[in-house]
Structures are given as structure tokens and as C-alpha cells.
Amino acid sequence: MDGFQRRREQKKLNILEAALALFMEYGVQKISIGEIAKKANVSQVTIYNYFESKHNLIHEVFVYYTDKALDEFEQILVSNMAFPEKIKHLMFTKNETAKQIHEDFYQYLMKEYTSGINYMEKIYTEKALPRFIDLFNQGKEQGYVDPNLSNEAILFYIKAMNEYIQREEVYQSILPLTEDIMKILFYGIVGEKEK
Amino acid sequence: MDGFQRRREQKKLNILEAALALFMEYGVQKISIGEIAKKANVSQVTIYNYFESKHNLIHEVFVYYTDKALDEFEQILVSNMAFPEKIKHLMFTKNETAKQIHEDFYQYLMKEYTSGINYMEKIYTEKALPRFIDLFNQGKEQGYVDPNLSNEAILFYIKAMNEYIQREEVYQSILPLTEDIMKILFYGIVGEKEK
Amino acid sequence: MDGFQRRREQKKLNILEAALALFMEYGVQKISIGEIAKKANVSQVTIYNYFESKHNLIHEVFVYYTDKALDEFEQILVSNMAFPEKIKHLMFTKNETAKQIHEDFYQYLMKEYTSGINYMEKIYTEKALPRFIDLFNQGKEQGYVDPNLSNEAILFYIKAMNEYIQREEVYQSILPLTEDIMKILFYGIVGEKEK
Amino acid sequence: MDGFQRRREQKKLNILEAALALFMEYGVQKISIGEIAKKANVSQVTIYNYFESKHNLIHEVFVYYTDKALDEFEQILVSNMAFPEKIKHLMFTKNETAKQIHEDFYQYLMKEYTSGINYMEKIYTEKALPRFIDLFNQGKEQGYVDPNLSNEAILFYIKAMNEYIQREEVYQSILPLTEDIMKILFYGIVGEKEK
DNA sequence: AATGAATGAGGGTTCATTCAT
DNA sequence: GATGAATGAACCCTCATTCAT
Structure with missing residues (x-):
């Protein structure tokens, strides 16, 4: 995995961690993509680029x-x-x-x-x-x-x-x-x- | 309890049953008032008249x-x-x-x-x-x-x-x-x- | 005006006074028929019987x-x-x-x-x-x-x-x-x- | 202010003008967000993105x-x-x-x-x-x-x-x-x- | 690749008004 | 004649998702 891939992977992890934390605290349905994006410090679209859908x-x-x-x-x-x-x-x-x-x-x-x-x-x-x-x-x-x-x-x-x-x-x-x-x-x- | 009261109580029960069934099957958040209303065969507003809020x-x-x-x-x-x-x-x-x-x-x-x-x-x-x-x-x-x-x-x-x-x-x-x-x-x- | 008419007229006055007070305090648009009815101690429909529409x-x-x-x-x-x-x-x-x-x-x-x-x-x-x-x-x-x-x-x-x-x-x-x-x-x- | 910012500012102005015109003509309460959106040629949500609430x-x-x-x-x-x-x-x-x-x-x-x-x-x-x-x-x-x-x-x-x-x-x-x-x-x- | 901007669809809620008793 | 019950329409607002840069 080159540096590029690694950075990408790291960003994905950030999003996963942010989402996991929020889901565990507030439940899956109460959390919006926007909230995850804010917590992970990325734009909503980035999440869609990585994960395609909620x-x-x-x-x-x-x-x-x-x-x-x-x-x-x-x-x-x-x-x-x-x-x-x-x-x-x-x-x-x-x-x-x-x-x-x-x-x-x-x-x-x-x-x-x-x-x-x-x-x-x-x-x-x-x-x-x-x-x-x-x-x-x-x-x-x-x-x-x-x-x-x-x-x-x-x-x-x-x-x-x-x-x-x-x-x-x-x-x-x-x-x-x-x-x-x-x-x-x-x-x-x-x-x-x-x- | 007169006939009025009884019919009212019965309708309330209908709504409660409908809501309970839907909540149990799909969860509380996924169910909209509209869906409950449809299942209970009343209008949305009727539910609000009886229960004031979701x-x-x-x-x-x-x-x-x-x-x-x-x-x-x-x-x-x-x-x-x-x-x-x-x-x-x-x-x-x-x-x-x-x-x-x-x-x-x-x-x-x-x-x-x-x-x-x-x-x-x-x-x-x-x-x-x-x-x-x-x-x-x-x-x-x-x-x-x-x-x-x-x-x-x-x-x-x-x-x-x-x-x-x-x-x-x-x-x-x-x-x-x-x-x-x-x-x-x-x-x-x-x-x-x-x- | 017989006693019947008089009672009717009195009720109308009640409603007018209630409405006027509420309109003056909160404005015409913010006040609902329901609120006027409650303040005048009559049902909403009574207001419609007397006044036909808001x-x-x-x-x-x-x-x-x-x-x-x-x-x-x-x-x-x-x-x-x-x-x-x-x-x-x-x-x-x-x-x-x-x-x-x-x-x-x-x-x-x-x-x-x-x-x-x-x-x-x-x-x-x-x-x-x-x-x-x-x-x-x-x-x-x-x-x-x-x-x-x-x-x-x-x-x-x-x-x-x-x-x-x-x-x-x-x-x-x-x-x-x-x-x-x-x-x-x-x-x-x-x-x-x-x- | 770059082109981005300027366009954003311009759009905000459009909305403000549209809202002002409508408010002045019909009053604040009679005008819905939908009407302002239509007059400003944007979607309702855009107004919320810019202004957060009515x-x-x-x-x-x-x-x-x-x-x-x-x-x-x-x-x-x-x-x-x-x-x-x-x-x-x-x-x-x-x-x-x-x-x-x-x-x-x-x-x-x-x-x-x-x-x-x-x-x-x-x-x-x-x-x-x-x-x-x-x-x-x-x-x-x-x-x-x-x-x-x-x-x-x-x-x-x-x-x-x-x-x-x-x-x-x-x-x-x-x-x-x-x-x-x-x-x-x-x-x-x-x-x-x-x- | 990443983002700010934009949106259609839908949800909860309120209200003037009508129906049925 | 008076009322409790019921409703269609409309409103504010949110969200997952797409567009354009």
C-alpha cells in the first residue's frame, strides 16, 4: 500500500470511527450523514465517495x-x-x-x-x-x-x-x-x- | 361511561393497537403518524386530537x-x-x-x-x-x-x-x-x- | 327582542369580546378559531353557526x-x-x-x-x-x-x-x-x- | 471575496430581496418559505441552508x-x-x-x-x-x-x-x-x- | 479527489372548516 | 341549537442524495 492508498485508508477509518461513535450513542436512525461528516471533518460528499450510501x-x-x-x-x-x-x-x-x-x-x-x-x-x-x-x-x-x-x-x-x-x-x-x-x-x- | 365515551375509548384503543403493531414490527422512528393513521383508518389529525404529539x-x-x-x-x-x-x-x-x-x-x-x-x-x-x-x-x-x-x-x-x-x-x-x-x-x- | 333572542345576542357578544381581546393582544392571524372558542367557552362550531367563517x-x-x-x-x-x-x-x-x-x-x-x-x-x-x-x-x-x-x-x-x-x-x-x-x-x- | 463568496452573497441578496418584497406586500405571517423560494428561484432548502429558519x-x-x-x-x-x-x-x-x-x-x-x-x-x-x-x-x-x-x-x-x-x-x-x-x-x- | 451548493421527498404539526349526533 | 369528532390542506423543517466546480 503506497502513501496515497494509506492516506485514503486512514480517512476511511476516521469516518468509520466517527460514525460508530455516533451510532452507538444516538442510534443509527437519529444520526444524519451531515452529523457524521462534521464529526469526521469531511464533507458529506466525501462520505458518499467512500461509501456510496448511508x-x-x-x-x-x-x-x-x-x-x-x-x-x-x-x-x-x-x-x-x-x-x-x-x-x-x-x-x-x-x-x-x-x-x-x-x-x-x-x-x-x-x-x-x-x-x-x-x-x-x-x-x-x-x-x-x-x-x-x-x-x-x-x-x-x-x-x-x-x-x-x-x-x-x-x-x-x-x-x-x-x-x-x-x-x-x-x-x-x-x-x-x-x-x-x-x-x-x-x-x-x-x-x-x-x- | 356513556356511549360517547365508550366509542371514544374504543377508537383510542384502535389507534393504540395499530401503533403498537407497527412500532413492534418496524420500530418507533421508522413509523410515521401517517402510517399509523392509515392502519387505524383515521385521519392523521384524529391521532393528534387524541394524543397531541407523536x-x-x-x-x-x-x-x-x-x-x-x-x-x-x-x-x-x-x-x-x-x-x-x-x-x-x-x-x-x-x-x-x-x-x-x-x-x-x-x-x-x-x-x-x-x-x-x-x-x-x-x-x-x-x-x-x-x-x-x-x-x-x-x-x-x-x-x-x-x-x-x-x-x-x-x-x-x-x-x-x-x-x-x-x-x-x-x-x-x-x-x-x-x-x-x-x-x-x-x-x-x-x-x-x-x- | 324576547328572552331567547336576548340570550342569543349575549352569546354573540361574548364571542365578539373574546375575539377582540385576543386579536388585540396577539394579532388576527396568530389567533385560531379554537382559541377564541376556548376563551368564549363555546364550541368551535358555535362560532361558525354565528359567524359562518373566520x-x-x-x-x-x-x-x-x-x-x-x-x-x-x-x-x-x-x-x-x-x-x-x-x-x-x-x-x-x-x-x-x-x-x-x-x-x-x-x-x-x-x-x-x-x-x-x-x-x-x-x-x-x-x-x-x-x-x-x-x-x-x-x-x-x-x-x-x-x-x-x-x-x-x-x-x-x-x-x-x-x-x-x-x-x-x-x-x-x-x-x-x-x-x-x-x-x-x-x-x-x-x-x-x-x- | 472570491468568486465563490461573491456568488453566494449575490444569492443571499436575491433571497433577501424576494422575501422583503413579499413581506412588504403581504405581511410576514402570510408568506410561506415556499413562496419566497419560488420568487427567488431557489429551492426551499436553499433558503434553509442560508438562513436556518424562517x-x-x-x-x-x-x-x-x-x-x-x-x-x-x-x-x-x-x-x-x-x-x-x-x-x-x-x-x-x-x-x-x-x-x-x-x-x-x-x-x-x-x-x-x-x-x-x-x-x-x-x-x-x-x-x-x-x-x-x-x-x-x-x-x-x-x-x-x-x-x-x-x-x-x-x-x-x-x-x-x-x-x-x-x-x-x-x-x-x-x-x-x-x-x-x-x-x-x-x-x-x-x-x-x-x- | 474533495467540496459547497442545491434539491425532492417526506415527517410532524396546526388550522379552518364540515359531519354526525 | 350546540357540540365532540373528524378531516384536507398547508406549513416549517430535515435528510439522503446529486450537481457543479
């Missing part, structure tokens, strides 16, 4: 965001924490990237076009899911997890928890309960039978 | 929806199912009312004005929460639940699950896992220690 | 107002003040009726239809003008007025002054200058030649 | 008009007419700019926001008033004006006359009376004592 811009922002989120996810998995610790992080980490975006983004992509969703599912199936499976299998080998449980069910739990936690007001109130929640996950609401 | 309409739709959701919730609690069955329903029932509304509605109300949220929290704290507590306490007395667990943590689980399930694509894929998920909830991922 | 209502309000103003004017003329005193009053009296109405009313009537103006001119020519002429002729006979001056010119002065004074901010600042202004009117800016 | 447009039109009126006023003062001639012009000149604007504009600015009025008063106090005072003082020195008269009173007369004359129907009927009116102003209604 629709398209949203799509690219989404891809950009998904990739970033995947990175954070992998950071946790490759770390050398013990199994329960990793689970805890997966459940309770409030992705820096994720924040509030889910709700509106998801909604928009669901309703407006499916290509964004497809991309996310592709990434998820190809990249994230196998890593989860590996993790759970390790957990079973190490005796942390009942071998009869389906990985999907466990995964479901973790995702539900994590998504719920992304909501600011939920996150605040959940911190004091962390230990109890982990206990439920490991031992269920019935509790440990023998101590 | 803002206000959204608020009233929200209250209407919240009340309906509360009803469904209470249906489950007063039924004569056994404790585990009730929990299952609370977690897995895809509220007819709830559907997808959460995401966009929540977003809108969070961002635009807080009175809607306040109403929901009031209803929740005054009506729903005490019922939950009662239920969990019964569960503890009946030996279903470890008495050392905080009710909040259990509640958190149930709400996270239920909210996650509201999403259509999640709901589809989760049904086969129901049993495993209930098992995790009761016995944790470690599984039952003694069989 | 246009017409404005016309009748104008006539009502003109007649009232004429009364005030005649009060001054029939009083037993001396000539200079009467002139002073005609110039400086801030008609209770007149207030700010002139500007917007006049504008509206000028542009929208001429019948209002016609009515005012008719009243003016038939009723007010002859009284003015009488007054000036008395003034000439009594030596207050140069017999060579045309009555029209004097009248012009008085009307210009009076109209200007109706404006609130003008009225406030003019009071201290009353004496000087009267002096100019009587003796001109050259001043009295012999004292 | 409110703002009105304000700028007002400033534009005030400045123009000030120019005309100064033309008279710097001319080499004799004192009585200047006074005559000040009283009887139907400002090309002024026309009917006063009534509606004034009303609007009075009621809606005061910044317009403030601007006019600032211009008036800083620019116009001192020139008037100079003129009157000259008149006193040259024996045209009684030195005991307050300048304010004279000014009041002139303004009242001039404003009254701006009304079309008044202007028509006043022309034949010009000489008499000037005589009243200089010598009062009592008339010249010695000839």
Missing part, C-alpha cells in the same frame, strides 16, 4: 465493529486464565466495543437488510463458535463441566448473560451479584449438594 | 404495552403449576406482547425521555418484583432453591434469559435446548453430584 | 370595535372642555379600545377584503368627519385656529399623532413632551412671535 | 431593510437643501424602502423576539438620532426653530407624520395638503401672527 456506510461500520469485537473476544480466550475465570470474563466483560450498539444496530440490520447479519453469523460460525467449543471441551476434560451437557446450552447461557449485561443500567446493578451468579452457573439454584 | 403517542403506547405484559406475567404466577414449571414458563414464554418491542422501544425511551422508563420501573418495582420474591421464597421453602442464594441473582438469570429469548432467531434455535438449560439453571454446569 | 368573524369584530371607538370619540367631543383641551385629548388619548389593534387589524382588512375598510370609512365620513369639521370651525371662530388653514390638514395632524401614540413604546416616551407638542401644534416650530 | 430569515430581512432605510435617510441629510426643504423631505418622503413594512414587521418583531427591535434601536440611537439633533440645532441657529423647543418633541412630530404617510391610502390623500401641513408645522394652527 445504507452501505452502516454496513461497513457494522463489519468494522464486528471485527473489533471479535478481537476482544479472542484476547480473553488466548489468555492463560483458568477455566472458571475465562467463563467469568466472557459473561461479565462489558465489551468496550459493544456498549449499547446491539439494540439499535441489531434492529436496523434485522429489518433493513440481512447482509450485515449474515456477515456476523459467518464470523461467528467460522471464528467464534469453534473457539467456544474448544473452551467447553477443555472445561469438560478438566471436570468443570458436566460432560452430558450440550455445548449449545452453555453457550446460550453465556450469550444471554453477556448481552443483558451490555445494558448500562443492568451492568451497574449486577456487579454486587457476580459471585452468586457464578455460583448459579456452576452449581445451579439448587446449590452444592455436598460441601 | 412523542405522547409513543408514551401511551408504551404504558398500554407495559400493562398488557404485566397481565401475562401475572397469569403465570397465579396458575397452579409447580415451582420448576413456573420458572420454566417465566424463562421461556415468549410474551405475545413482548416480541421485539424491547429493543427499539427501550432505546427510544432511554434516549428521548425518561418518563416511560419511570413508569415501567414503577410498575416493575411495585407489582412485579414482589411477586418474584414471593415465588423464590416459596422455592426455597420447598427445597428447590439454595436458601443462601440472593433473590436478585436468580431474578437476574431469569430476566436475562427471557429477554434474550424474545429475539426471534434466538427463540427458534433454543427450543431443542430447553431441557439442558433448565438443568443448568437448577444444577449448574457442574451437574448433579449424586444421582 | 373571515366573517373578523369583519364583525371590526365593526363592533369601530362602533366602540366612535363612542369614545364622541364622549370627548360632547364634553364641555375648552377647544385646546379637546384637541389635546383627541391627540393624546390612548383609546381604551384602540390599543394595538390598528396595525394588524388594519393590515388584515386592507389586504384581505375591503368591506371592513369601507365600513370604517362610511362611519368615519358620515359620523366622525362632520364632528371634526364642527370642532375646527368652532376653533376658528374662537380665534384658536387660522381661518385660512384647511380642516383636512389639521385633521391629518391629529390623526397622525393619535395613531402614532397608540403604539405602546411610543406612548411611554411621549408623555413628558406633551406640552411642547401642544405648543408646536398651536404655534409651530418657529414659536410664538410676540409674547 | 425566524432567522425574518430577522436578516429586517436588518437588511433597516440598513437600506438608513441610507435613504442619510441621503436627505447630506444633501444641500435648505432647512425647511430637508424637513419637508423627511416628513413627506415615502421611503422607497419603508412602504408598508412597518406595521406587520414591527408587530412581528415586537411580539416574537426583541433582537430585531434592539438592532433597530441601536442603529437609530447611534446613527439616526445624532443626525436629527444636528439638523435641529442648525435649524435653531438659522432662526427656523424656536430655541426653547425640545428636539424630542420636533422629532416626534416628524416621525409620526412620516410613519402615517407610509400608508398608501393616507399618502394619496395627503399630497394636496402638503403646503398647509408644512405651514402648521412651522407656524402652528394659530398661524403667522404678523405678515
Whole structure:
């Protein structure tokens, strides 16, 4: 990539970052191209030169965001924490990237076009899911997890928890309960039978 | 209430229902007053006569929806199912009312004005929460639940699950896992220690 | 007029008064039929029953107002003040009726239809003008007025002054200058030649 | 100012002129942005790009008009007419700019926001008033004006006359009376004592 | 390649007026 | 006769998008 290309790429990044920040704060529909242009210090037309339409811009922002989120996810998995610790992080980490975006983004992509969703599912199936499976299998080998449980069910739990936690007001109130929640996950609401 | 009042009330209901349906399907911001008017078979101005502004309409739709959701919730609690069955329903029932509304509605109300949220929290704290507590306490007395667990943590689980399930694509894929998920909830991922 | 007619007439008066008050305070165009209806404690349709259209209502309000103003004017003329005193009053009296109405009313009537103006001119020519002429002729006979001056010119002065004074901010600042202004009117800016 | 800027400025002027003409003829409230756009041969949005809101447009039109009126006023003062001639012009000149604007504009600015009025008063106090005072003082020195008269009173007369004359129907009927009116102003209604 | 200028389409809202009871 | 309910038309304003430089 020559200097020219690089500058172009940098400008594109600026726009993506500006759009992402605004989308996350105010939602996709409330943000106008003009606002993104102002925040990114370019003209509206420049955005059209790079992204062709608002629709398209949203799509690219989404891809950009998904990739970033995947990175954070992998950071946790490759770390050398013990199994329960990793689970805890997966459940309770409030992705820096994720924040509030889910709700509106998801909604928009669901309703407006499916290509964004497809991309996310592709990434998820190809990249994230196998890593989860590996993790759970390790957990079973190490005796942390009942071998009869389906990985999907466990995964479901973790995702539900994590998504719920992304909501600011939920996150605040959940911190004091962390230990109890982990206990439920490991031992269920019935509790440990023998101590 | 005389015939006049009743017809008026009925028309208001029509509009609320039309708006609710459209909001749930397409989101609050994408739906114009004109579209609601067309669906409810009234003129736009009629909507303004009843609700004064779109803002206000959204608020009233929200209250209407919240009340309906509360009803469904209470249906489950007063039924004569056994404790585990009730929990299952609370977690897995895809509220007819709830559907997808959460995401966009929540977003809108969070961002635009807080009175809607306040109403929901009031209803929740005054009506729903005490019922939950009662239920969990019964569960503890009946030996279903470890008495050392905080009710909040259990509640958190149930709400996270239920909210996650509201999403259509999640709901589809989760049904086969129901049993495993209930098992995790009761016995944790470690599984039952003694069989 | 029987009791029925009388009640009807009273209701009409109520509406006229309400409309007049609102028109004077906010101008003709800013006031909606709904606002007048609310202020007069009747339904909008009642106003239509009595006045047929907003246009017409404005016309009748104008006539009502003109007649009232004429009364005030005649009060001054029939009083037993001396000539200079009467002139002073005609110039400086801030008609209770007149207030700010002139500007917007006049504008509206000028542009929208001429019948209002016609009515005012008719009243003016038939009723007010002859009284003015009488007054000036008395003034000439009594030596207050140069017999060579045309009555029209004097009248012009008085009307210009009076109209200007109706404006609130003008009225406030003019009071201290009353004496000087009267002096100019009587003796001109050259001043009295012999004292 | 480069060609860009100049064209922009020219277009702004076009819009201002169009708006001013329409406002003067039909009043501020009756004129829609659409009508101004059509008259100025631009799209509605262009007007918004330049002026941001109707409110703002009105304000700028007002400033534009005030400045123009000030120019005309100064033309008279710097001319080499004799004192009585200047006074005559000040009283009887139907400002090309002024026309009917006063009534509606004034009303609007009075009621809606005061910044317009403030601007006019600032211009008036800083620019116009001192020139008037100079003129009157000259008149006193040259024996045209009684030195005991307050300048304010004279000014009041002139303004009242001039404003009254701006009304079309008044202007028509006043022309034949010009000489008499000037005589009243200089010598009062009592008339010249010695000839 | 980048931008300032311009716009058609559409959204929320108000108002004078009519309909139906 | 009086009213609550309903409406078509119009207005101000915003936005995604294109034009012209």
C-alpha cells in the first residue's frame, strides 16, 4: 500500500470511527450523514465517495465493529486464565466495543437488510463458535463441566448473560451479584449438594 | 361511561393497537403518524386530537404495552403449576406482547425521555418484583432453591434469559435446548453430584 | 327582542369580546378559531353557526370595535372642555379600545377584503368627519385656529399623532413632551412671535 | 471575496430581496418559505441552508431593510437643501424602502423576539438620532426653530407624520395638503401672527 | 479527489372548516 | 341549537442524495 492508498485508508477509518461513535450513542436512525461528516471533518460528499450510501456506510461500520469485537473476544480466550475465570470474563466483560450498539444496530440490520447479519453469523460460525467449543471441551476434560451437557446450552447461557449485561443500567446493578451468579452457573439454584 | 365515551375509548384503543403493531414490527422512528393513521383508518389529525404529539403517542403506547405484559406475567404466577414449571414458563414464554418491542422501544425511551422508563420501573418495582420474591421464597421453602442464594441473582438469570429469548432467531434455535438449560439453571454446569 | 333572542345576542357578544381581546393582544392571524372558542367557552362550531367563517368573524369584530371607538370619540367631543383641551385629548388619548389593534387589524382588512375598510370609512365620513369639521370651525371662530388653514390638514395632524401614540413604546416616551407638542401644534416650530 | 463568496452573497441578496418584497406586500405571517423560494428561484432548502429558519430569515430581512432605510435617510441629510426643504423631505418622503413594512414587521418583531427591535434601536440611537439633533440645532441657529423647543418633541412630530404617510391610502390623500401641513408645522394652527 | 451548493421527498404539526349526533 | 369528532390542506423543517466546480 503506497502513501496515497494509506492516506485514503486512514480517512476511511476516521469516518468509520466517527460514525460508530455516533451510532452507538444516538442510534443509527437519529444520526444524519451531515452529523457524521462534521464529526469526521469531511464533507458529506466525501462520505458518499467512500461509501456510496448511508445504507452501505452502516454496513461497513457494522463489519468494522464486528471485527473489533471479535478481537476482544479472542484476547480473553488466548489468555492463560483458568477455566472458571475465562467463563467469568466472557459473561461479565462489558465489551468496550459493544456498549449499547446491539439494540439499535441489531434492529436496523434485522429489518433493513440481512447482509450485515449474515456477515456476523459467518464470523461467528467460522471464528467464534469453534473457539467456544474448544473452551467447553477443555472445561469438560478438566471436570468443570458436566460432560452430558450440550455445548449449545452453555453457550446460550453465556450469550444471554453477556448481552443483558451490555445494558448500562443492568451492568451497574449486577456487579454486587457476580459471585452468586457464578455460583448459579456452576452449581445451579439448587446449590452444592455436598460441601 | 356513556356511549360517547365508550366509542371514544374504543377508537383510542384502535389507534393504540395499530401503533403498537407497527412500532413492534418496524420500530418507533421508522413509523410515521401517517402510517399509523392509515392502519387505524383515521385521519392523521384524529391521532393528534387524541394524543397531541407523536412523542405522547409513543408514551401511551408504551404504558398500554407495559400493562398488557404485566397481565401475562401475572397469569403465570397465579396458575397452579409447580415451582420448576413456573420458572420454566417465566424463562421461556415468549410474551405475545413482548416480541421485539424491547429493543427499539427501550432505546427510544432511554434516549428521548425518561418518563416511560419511570413508569415501567414503577410498575416493575411495585407489582412485579414482589411477586418474584414471593415465588423464590416459596422455592426455597420447598427445597428447590439454595436458601443462601440472593433473590436478585436468580431474578437476574431469569430476566436475562427471557429477554434474550424474545429475539426471534434466538427463540427458534433454543427450543431443542430447553431441557439442558433448565438443568443448568437448577444444577449448574457442574451437574448433579449424586444421582 | 324576547328572552331567547336576548340570550342569543349575549352569546354573540361574548364571542365578539373574546375575539377582540385576543386579536388585540396577539394579532388576527396568530389567533385560531379554537382559541377564541376556548376563551368564549363555546364550541368551535358555535362560532361558525354565528359567524359562518373566520373571515366573517373578523369583519364583525371590526365593526363592533369601530362602533366602540366612535363612542369614545364622541364622549370627548360632547364634553364641555375648552377647544385646546379637546384637541389635546383627541391627540393624546390612548383609546381604551384602540390599543394595538390598528396595525394588524388594519393590515388584515386592507389586504384581505375591503368591506371592513369601507365600513370604517362610511362611519368615519358620515359620523366622525362632520364632528371634526364642527370642532375646527368652532376653533376658528374662537380665534384658536387660522381661518385660512384647511380642516383636512389639521385633521391629518391629529390623526397622525393619535395613531402614532397608540403604539405602546411610543406612548411611554411621549408623555413628558406633551406640552411642547401642544405648543408646536398651536404655534409651530418657529414659536410664538410676540409674547 | 472570491468568486465563490461573491456568488453566494449575490444569492443571499436575491433571497433577501424576494422575501422583503413579499413581506412588504403581504405581511410576514402570510408568506410561506415556499413562496419566497419560488420568487427567488431557489429551492426551499436553499433558503434553509442560508438562513436556518424562517425566524432567522425574518430577522436578516429586517436588518437588511433597516440598513437600506438608513441610507435613504442619510441621503436627505447630506444633501444641500435648505432647512425647511430637508424637513419637508423627511416628513413627506415615502421611503422607497419603508412602504408598508412597518406595521406587520414591527408587530412581528415586537411580539416574537426583541433582537430585531434592539438592532433597530441601536442603529437609530447611534446613527439616526445624532443626525436629527444636528439638523435641529442648525435649524435653531438659522432662526427656523424656536430655541426653547425640545428636539424630542420636533422629532416626534416628524416621525409620526412620516410613519402615517407610509400608508398608501393616507399618502394619496395627503399630497394636496402638503403646503398647509408644512405651514402648521412651522407656524402652528394659530398661524403667522404678523405678515 | 474533495467540496459547497442545491434539491425532492417526506415527517410532524396546526388550522379552518364540515359531519354526525 | 350546540357540540365532540373528524378531516384536507398547508406549513416549517430535515435528510439522503446529486450537481457543479
